Amino acid sequence: MDLPQAIVQFPARQRVSFTILRLFKWILTDLGYEETLLALFQQLENEIGTNIHLGVDLSKFSQEVWGLDKEIFDKVLAMPMALEKMDVEKYRECTKDDDLHKSFLDISGQLLRDVSKELGDEENETFTDTFWDRLLQNPASRSRQSVPDVVNTWKPLPPAGATPSLSTAKSVFELKRIPREKEKQEEEDIEEVDEKDEEDADVRDGAVRGEEDNDDNDESKPTPSSKKDADSQRSLDIGVSKRTASTLKRSFDSVKDADDEDGGSPKKQRCGDETALKNSLLPLYATDAMASSSRYYVVGVVVDRFAVTVCYFDRFLVTCVASFSFEEEPSKLALTLYAMNRCDRLRAGFDPHLQPAADNESGKTRPVENIIGSIFEYPDTPSSSGTCLRVSGVIRQPDELIGRATAVYKVRRRLADGSFSEEEYVYKLSWPSKTRLSEIEVVEILKERLPKDAHDHLPDVTFTRTLTAEDLKLPWLRLGLDLTSDNHKERVLRGMMGKFYHKLWEAGSIENFKRAWLDCVECLYLARKLGKVLHRDLSESNLMVLKCLGGEVKGVLNDWDMAKFLDREDDDPSTDEHRTGTLPFMAFNLVIPKPSPHWFRHDLESLLWILLWAALHYNLEEGTRDAVTHPSLRDLTTSLDANWRFKAAFLTYSPLPLREIRAGVKPEFTDLFEEWIEPLRELFVDGMMMNRRCNRDGKDCDEVTYNGIVTFKSFMEAIKVTPRTWGIPNFLAGTDDF
Template sequence: MSGASQRTHGPGTPYKEKTAGSKVGRMEYVPPKSAKDAQNGLAFEVGPYQHDNISVYNFATHILGLDPEICQKILAMPLTLDPMKVSQYVRLASENQLHAPFQEFAEALLDDVTSGLGVSADLLTDAFWDAKGNKEIKHDGRGRKPDMVTLWKAQLPTTANGVPKWTTVKHVLEFKHNHKQRGPSLPTLPAKDRKHILDTFNTGSRGGPKPKEKARLVNSETKAVSAAASSSNTNGKRNQESNSSFENGPESKRTRLETKKTQLGTYVIECMAATSRRWVVGMIVDTTFVIPCYYDRFTVVCATTFRFDHSPAKLALLLYAMNLCDKERAGFDPHLLPRLSDPTPDAPEDGVDVSLPVSNMIGSYFEFLPADEIKGDGGENRSEGTKEIDESKDGESTGADEEAKGIRSTPGGGEYKGVEESKNRQEELEGTAIENGEQPNKDQESGCFQIVSVVRKPDDLISRGTTVFKVRRRLPNGKFSDDFYALKLSWPLGSRVSEIAIIQHLKNVLPASSHDHLPHLIFSKTWTAEDLKLPWLKLGLSLNDENHQERVLRGLAAKYYRKLWEAGSIDNFKQAWLDCVEFCYLAYRIGGVMHRDLSENNLMVLPLPDGKVKGVLNDWDMAKFVQDQLDCVLAGHHRTGTPPFMALDLLNAIAEMGIHGDETRLAPPHWLRHDLESLFYILIWAAFHYNLGEGTRDDEVNPAVVGWTMEVTTNAWTKMTFLDGRTSAVNSILKKVKPEFKGVAEAWIAPLRELFKAARLVSNNKDEDEDEDYDPSTCDGVLTFKTFMDAIKVVPRTWGYPEDFYLGL
């Protein structure tokens, strides 16, 4: 099970550059070589899906879940900050020096709030962990240096030099110091309030107001807060709550804060990748300017910028709301538990506090009960059922789009209705084939899994965000299986036919002898945004196809297969690769389905008792029905394929989109020959990296193909050079393959390269607009499944179909 890829590949799928010597532990998605690379990719990824100017009041109530009445009480409090300390704070020399006084301000404000509300300070669950940007939190082979994070007090590091885990980080704070901000400028106030403050200060010629005595700056928010409650902005206009000088300030400040949003986003990615996290809330502090930010797989939502020296009550409100978040409201997966809710001898009660996030993923549990209770706004409960494996109504929504021209609005307090069209389309495509699909034995079906290891983690944000765990399944007797399974959690587009539907359709229409080449699924569950109660649903955002991608969260569990490099021998490798090639064509020719995301991690190996193997073609969540391949998807929202294995035509189309900056053009068609080209690249990749005897893959990218892992233009250029280059030069490169792949290089790779070179020659000399008879799907018949198999001198199976019929395409 797999997924993933960068902005040059469409928003929501960032691709990270990689250089020679980089690790290839998870080659389907190349880890960024630096934080700067990650920021650059994220800025492009997030841009179209960012919604700004949400009122702080609505952010606190709908995103952080604080009771509206409490919000109003806090905003009405005459909270103040010591003006002398504020003046000293803004004059500090460096960004790191802001951290300690900011924490003092936060503690003072929270003390005032708990006192004003008459509640115990024990309600405040959080503590700051201040790294000052100097300590790395490591995850998945890379380190990030956040400025400051919040944690539950019980999960703070126990030593002074201790470092927390991303799995337990609650919120993230990113600091920036505006050195030009010389002092706390006065907010707009009624004359009598303005006179009261001016009487407290002597105004110097430079550096802003200077303190005359220890006094506190009066908060101007004692005006009625009813306006704040109704000031959520849905049209991108300036929010009436804002008095910030930022709104009319210099472009440099806006640019700086936008940069900070992407930097904050890189830490959010770590939080979400480290565990099964659904969303993360963070805060940008640029001296006294504050922006609260929310991130999930759909969108980024930012509240209106404010200055806490002008509006300390707003900062107090956010801090109090952040403290009161339980783990589910902070975006942690309620199904991920440190221990079972129903302990067994295999998983006994151990006294672990289940109200805290899971710290160590290994050994923890995903518990998907037949009817989960999801807490909704206002305290109501929603029953959520486990989907059947033949889920014919996958992605069902509660209603149709309400607005014309693709606009989907989420009125405050209303229901979100975003996937009705996709549901109707899916039902149209699936028909009765899905209804009559294979169903697992209910007694063997389990919704409880113990994590053995983490196979794959996402490195992107607004995307599929695929995570794969190696797990054991809980059996009806309460014990956990000896066999391993793969549990995949991902966020595919709701408009796509589900992976489970594709697999079931293929099992319905393809001969039984081919079913071993498909993953054997034992569990499936799907949640819509509404099922998950995503916090932005009540914000009244104006959504359309340009600023929103409708996604679902889907969980699938299947038999755990070996990786392609674990085939055991060159003969087994060749058999597994051939099985996947032949099944890919079978799915296309008879099943009417194209896979469209072939990579080394999607070609799996099923070992057989006699020591031989079968190839399994996995991860069908990017697959489409052939009849629907020419869908009107914008290129900017489109990605099919994993970059190192992506066909050259598709890379060129993406590169051209980036050069011209045109995201309104439609995505290029994906032909069967593009999947065949991906299979060719997998073969080359394996020849340079696989150690079949040891069952390992080299840690470093071979220089011959390192360009495949770089940005899109270098990727395309490297592949084009290989395909179009002189035969002698290419042969010299192929001499460097692993010794056990020498025969494969001579018998398969070299002739296939000649085939693709010939197809490119035909394509480059044809003009589709002028030559109406030209067939671009096969380069005028040069590149088909039959010519592909002829090139490697393998007679393909016909699976019982007449040869002239089966090989007719």
């Protein structure tokens, strides 16, 4: 499979996300696209951007994040700890990732046992935590999955060969890879020696095969009677001599450590904060851990030979403790292991409002492992009533680290008698900018300004709760960080529950699909004309379907998070500075290298892209959507560059772009393609061509509507639909169209 073919297999996603990066990784690791992998690492770094704070004091971090007493911190650092010289040399001379990993576990396990013994709590049964590592994970699956090297989690560990859920991971570790050149050189040395020694042919073949299979060798498969098994199962767990589980081999095997360009023998390295997260998978692990539930933050550790960097991740920022060398300061590694192992679930960043089922006693200490069946419980406040919601399904999990990170769940509401409702609702959690009007405020204002008949086409919200960083007591508030507008953006955690709506592809028939889509078009225009609001984030995910009695449907225009009021000064001005929207459905002028301001015609154009997408992916009678992007539309999902080039080619008078697309149209959408999609395409092409002629001739052009060519009225005329007037006299009269 070549790279373009691989990309076609990706499910559609609106933004460059960690989910897509993971899919890239699975495919490209096998294909060996080192340059592409390095580019993906760059995407991870770009996700963090300037929202990173370095050089935090370990003492302050231990107290404010893990809740470790200052007295214990000082006592541990004062302990006369020293690593065995033999262990250090063994670790230094490792040339294979698994050997390095095992050696690190041996050193760390001993340090943790020593510090626990010195503090007198090595037998403390109240500590239910342990460490899990990847070495006993099923070798056949190591190259296909992404799991941290070590996970600090709760007992009991998963069965041998299984992986723990990141939903219960207290903290995660990444051990940076040994440069590939060094592993390759050792393989060549082995082959050279074995060519001179035919008696060891069987051993040689096995060793070389093991390296070619990414360390899938016999010693990683436990055999009860073998000494090798006993040695390999040592654990970081206090007082446990055998490890009952392991983790997966790290991915990105074809990428060498960029900090060691010559690939030579490892040297005592400088502990530089600026390089700790370079080419690191730790942000990916942190994202996955937080996405698995409503977690507030997660702590991870990067180990790059002897250099150790402790990192904190949440939706606001990344904070890194000043790096240290555990060869020179082993007490700091001992303290790190001890503190993360001893902190409770709240200090590990888990949401206190999320609990296991009411009859699950472990919920007092353990976090939720499976969010389905768990309970969100919010107490009453002086300004609002609380609620209790039981999760019945997952609609969306966040795939970004810093940002809105929206999660959406199906829930049932607890009733007065203690039972839960038969009716399902939607509960949405996100981290929007603190300065933005909330979605519920936008909807409430629209309902004040729009006629009552239009309210059915706006989301029905029944509960909302907003929590600030101070409400959540996030630890970075007490770390003394130098926060500026360049490295920090104030956010809030906002929960919102409302009526459950169906997806557009679940409309049931082409007639219902058209009705729901038209309702959303007309609601969009009402919001702009009477509500003075631009939606700015139209996608297939927020044109929803309300199913009514008798089989009728209504369209609901959902997700007003990115909406902008045109007549209010208190709306977040920073939103003007960034592209908004969902990549496959964004207007052409918003994805080009120099995007224009967001105008209403851009939302109209998004509606065209939604139609085109639906025509090639929706199975309306079955109520499903194709999971794989149609080849003719793959460029809409891969990158901004590919996206705008596709749209530039599509929005021309040439019939060529339509040929491949038309061949993929679903039978249900054949008439709609000819009656709606083609005329709308021609409408936007007319506007673009007129604008180009004006620019060529040096004439002024109204870019907001392309001199009146692209407006709501012309949009509806193109599809031969007469708009509703909502009982408002002269609703469509006047010259203020847009």
